[in-house]
Amino acid sequence: MSRGDGHPGIPGRGADGAGRPAPPAATAAPGEADTAVAGDTQGPLALGKLTSVVLDALAEGAAARGGPLPGGGPDAVAERLRAACAPVLPEHGTGAEEALRTVVRAVAEGAADPADPWCTAHLHCPPLAVAAAADLAAAALNPSMDSWDQAPAAAVLEQEVTAALAALVYPRWNAPDALITSGGTESNLVALLLARERARATRAAGAAGVRVVCGGNAHHSVRRAAWLLGLPEPVVVDCPGGRLDPAAVDRALAGLTGPALVVATAGTTDEGLVDPLPRLAAVAARHGAELHVDAAYGGPLLFSDRLAPLLAGLESAVSVTLDLHKLGWQPAAAGVLAVRDTELLAPLALRADYLNAEDDGEAGLPDLLGRSLRTTRRPDVLKIAATLRALGRSGLGALVEHCVRTARDFAVLVDAHPALRRRPGGIGISTVLFRPVAADAAPPAEGDALVAEVRRRLLAEGRAVVGRAVAEDADGTRRLWLKATLLHPRATGEDLAGLLDLAADAAARIRTTHAQEPEGPR
Numbered sequence: 001m002s003r004g005d006g007h008p009g010i011p012g013r014g015a016d017g018a019g020r021p022a023p024p025a026a027t028a029a030p031g032e033a034d035t036a037v038a039g040d041t042q043g044p045l046a047l048g049k050l051t052s053v054v055l056d057a058l059a060e061g062a063a064a065r066g067g068p069l070p071g072g073g074p075d076a077v078a079e080r081l082r083a084a085c086a087p088v089l090p091e092h093g094t095g096a097e098e099a100l101r102t103v104v105r106a107v108a109e110g111a112a113d114p115a116d117p118w119c120t121a122h123l124h125c126p127p128l129a130v131a132a133a134a135d136l137a138a139a140a141l142n143p144s145m146d147s148w149d150q151a152p153a154a155a156v157l158e159q160e161v162t163a164a165l166a167a168l169v170y171p172r173w174n175a176p177d178a179l180i181t182s183g184g185t186e187s188n189l190v191a192l193l194l195a196r197e198r199a200r201a202t203r204a205a206g207a208a209g210v211r212v213v214c215g216g217n218a219h220h221s222v223r224r225a226a227w228l229l230g231l232p233e234p235v236v237v238d239c240p241g242g243r244l245d246p247a248a249v250d251r252a253l254a255g256l257t258g259p260a261l262v263v264a265t266a267g268t269t270d271e272g273l274v275d276p277l278p279r280l281a282a283v284a285a286r287h288g289a290e291l292h293v294d295a296a297y298g299g300p301l302l303f304s305d306r307l308a309p310l311l312a313g314l315e316s317a318v319s320v321t322l323d324l325h326k327l328g329w330q331p332a333a334a335g336v337l338a339v340r341d342t343e344l345l346a347p348l349a350l351r352a353d354y355l356n357a358e359d360d361g362e363a364g365l366p367d368l369l370g371r372s373l374r375t376t377r378r379p380d381v382l383k384i385a386a387t388l389r390a391l392g393r394s395g396l397g398a399l400v401e402h403c404v405r406t407a408r409d410f411a412v413l414v415d416a417h418p419a420l421r422r423r424p425g426g427i428g429i430s431t432v433l434f435r436p437v438a439a440d441a442a443p444p445a446e447g448d449a450l451v452a453e454v455r456r457r458l459l460a461e462g463r464a465v466v467g468r469a470v471a472e473d474a475d476g477t478r479r480l481w482l483k484a485t486l487l488h489p490r491a492t493g494e495d496l497a498g499l500l501d502l503a504a505d506a507a508a509r510i511r512t513t514h515a516q517e518p519e520g521p522r
């Protein structure tokens with residue numbers, strides 16, 4: 001069935017609930033298949049049977065959804081999910097196959113699927129099948145990365161992969177290193193923690209600790225990390241046009257006395273803009289401050305020879321945040337924190353007798369505990385390693401280039417659209433902001449309200465997931481925009497043209513509805 005709205009090819013929504021198998025009668029005692037373990041030589045057999053149930057349920061759920069997200073809005077989604085999955089803790093189980101069929105199908109049917117080209121709101125990538133398949137192995141083997149005796153080979157793999165990623169970020173440094181984290185939030189937290197500890201070690205910094213200087217464009221996790229670490233409130237400076245202004249940072253640093261950490265962003269979350277890293281590095285150096293770069297979004301530009309120059313200056317940073325569950329196509333979580341010298345990680349060292357006893361270390365067992373703030377830790381490195389090997393640097397670079405090209409094509413389509421307008425100025429890495437021209441005709445607050453309503457309308461109809469961002473317009477006014485974050489490694493501008501018509505059409509429909517209301521538009 002065709003959707004008839006230019007959507008690129010997922011068959012029509014069939015969410016009528018028909019065809020859902022009735023759960024079999026529950027049994028009091030679990031069967032052998034229900035308690036099979038996933039590892040060892042027999043595990044794959046049990047896992048294979050159940051995996052085929054999972055794969056069928058995924059396909060059925062996606063077909064029933066028939067679009068990038070479930071229609072009907074939050075209440076309808078909650079009702080369907082509860083109807084399918086209740087009770088979640090039955091007195092007697094339904095067995096592994098039934099449970100997987102039911103739960104996976106329900107979650108798939110109700111998913112916002114980033115593999116749909118019209119699911120573009122966030123830095124929420126469609127994971128590559130190779131990475132998802134590797135993650136199955138991670139779950140089956142379950143190495144825990146906090147001690148060698150739980151992860152003998154996985155620990156070595158992590159060492160090799162983090163060394164390679166550190167060298168990618170810091171090719172000219174002798175001993176760079178990197179940690180695997182749960183994402184940009186944890187990477188930024190650890191970066192600020194390490195800065196705090198350096199400040200504490202190098203001088204009597206007083207109770208205040210290191211002062212973070214960042215832009216209004218910085219990710220909220222930077223401010224939250226400062227709060228969590230008991231650091232003074234960060235100095236937040238101007239970002240004309242969405243980029244951190246080196247002159248403003250210069251003035252901010254001139255007003256500080258203690259140690260400071262400038263946090264720049266390479267790929268802002270709202271716009272994908274890269275702060276002027278070389279100039280910020282120079283300003284920081286002039287004041288004896290350190291630089292941390294949050295490249296959660298933009299870091300993977302390093303995979304592409306053509307795009308890596310956009311990150312010139314990155315090597316001046318003492319630490320760099322980088323996410324592979326954004327441009328990197330990993331299922332969450334796949335975060336990285338790179339540091340320019342392995343010695344910088346020393347403050348994370350920790351002794352716990354049951355995990356890394358001193359005599360175990362003397363006898364040659366590697367100490368892993370200082371590689372994370374977490375204790376039990378998933379081997380997220382496994383899927384990363386499989387992906388790096390499968391695609392190579394150039395293969396990943398080509399995917400990053402594809403997304404950047406798609407964003408350019410998408411911007412051209414916006415510019416050519418009679419009912420839409422793009423945010424003036426450069427476009428971000430793979431992010432494009434736009435809004436209906438109808439929103440400009442209304443008074444400012446009403447215009448922004450129309451933009452917000454277009455987004456919610458598309459969500460409620462289950463037709464597209466478009467983001468929102470507040471950003472400066474040409475006249476300096478901050479307005480609300482629709483945001484498309486293009487991370488699909490295969491979608492093209494052509495696949496996205498219909499999305500623009502859909503947004504324009506939603507704006508027109510909302511205006512018509514409001515015009516018919518007695519009190520006029522809100």
Ligand SMILES: *Cc1c(COP(=O)(O)O)cnc(C)c1O
Pocket residue numbers: 123182183184185186219221265267268269294295296297323335
């Ligand atoms: C996404 C993002 C983060 C947070 O990363 P998580 O992986 O969601 O924890 C931090 N900084 C920037 C610039 C981001 O885009």
